Amino acid sequence: MTEALKIELGRRYRFAASHRLHSERLSAEENARVYGKCNNPFGHGHNYVVEIRVSGNVDPATGMIANLADLDAFVEREVIEPFDHQSLNEDVPAFCERVPTTENVCKEIFQRLKHFPKARLERVRVEETSNNAFEYAGEDI
Amino acid sequence: MVYLTRKIEFSASHLYHNPAFTAEENLRIFGKCNNPHGHGHNYTLEVTVAGEPDPATGMVLDLKELKEILEREITQRMDHRFLNYEVPELKGQIPTCENIVRVIWNLLEPRIHQGKLHRVRLYETPDLYAECYRNGAKPA
Numbered sequence A: 001m002t003e004a005l006k007i008e009l010g011r012r013y014r015f016a017a018s019h020r021l022h023s024e025r026l027s028a029e030e031n032a033r034v035y036g037k038c039n040n041p042f043g044h045g046h047n048y049v050v051e052i053r054v055s056g057n058v059d060p061a062t063g064m065i066a067n068l069a070d071l072d073a074f075v076e077r078e079v080i081e082p083f084d085h086q087s088l089n090e091d092v093p094a095f096c097e098r099v100p101t102t103e104n105v106c107k108e109i110f111q112r113l114k115h116f117p118k119a120r121l122e123r124v125r126v127e128e129t130s131n132n133a134f135e136y137a138g139e140d141i
Numbered sequence B: 001m002v003y004l005t006r007k008i009e010f011s012a013s014h015l016y017h018n019p020a021f022t023a024e025e026n027l028r029i030f031g032k033c034n035n036p037h038g039h040g041h042n043y044t045l046e047v048t049v050a051g052e053p054d055p056a057t058g059m060v061l062d063l064k065e066l067k068e069i070l071e072r073e074i075t076q077r078m079d080h081r082f083l084n085y086e087v088p089e090l091k092g093q094i095p096t097c098e099n100i101v102r103v104i105w106n107l108l109e110p111r112i113h114q115g116k117l118h119r120v121r122l123y124e125t126p127d128l129y130a131e132c133y134r135n136g137a138k139p140a
Helices: A028-039 A068-083 A102-113 B023-034 B063-078 B097-111
Strands: A005-019 A044-055 A120-129 A132-136 B002-014 B039-051 B116-125 B128-134
Touching: A005 A068, A005 B097, A044 A068, A044 A102, A068 A102, A102 A120, A102 A132, B002 B063, B039 B063, B039 B097, B063 B097, B097 B116, B097 B128
Parallel strands: none
Antiparallel strands: A005 A044, A005 B128, A044 A120, A120 A132, B002 B039, B039 B116, B116 B128
């Protein structure tokens, strides 16, 4: 039976990283035109905020969809540890070929977190700055 | 459809403890939240009501009325309270964000007569929240 009410848990994390927006598919002029300051060859950085949402049954014994300690440890291992204080272009293999725009960062984080075994990943939101936010909910939405 | 959201804050204490678990299990599962003396949070509650604006008033519902409902049903019941001991609706439940948000939904839904309760989101801290909505009415 489907529950009448759905409950999701939202959790925010932070990491700081540098990136450079540059596409091998574009000429130097096109890169400069498309990416502007973000094409600076030395890169630049952001304090990223990652907000994730998971859903699942609330266990009556614990009152929880998933134990936060488990969720935090999983996100720490899959995202924060590999991304924090790194150059996304140089240190994260997924971005060797893919431009580390926050759209792509958001999708990459979703791919990394969708295997969380204790709840269903609903959505990933990445705030590159307090003025820019990107959300991804997988391809079946 | 227009979605209207009102925010309130309340401060309350709680602790996580399941009498069916041993002391060791309680500590392992709930960690610091198992402290028998409790601890507290400044909760932020966002309540979203969906509806069409009334042609005569231009409102989905009267915000004044929503404010009064939230004051009566939530603030008076939960603000500056120990959730485990002073909120009967939470009796027998661990007062996690997930459980509190469901209690809040069930308190508010029958009180809202103009528009429909669409979403309730409860922040325990700025980095942790639970959200409740009707299955199938997934919020944008």
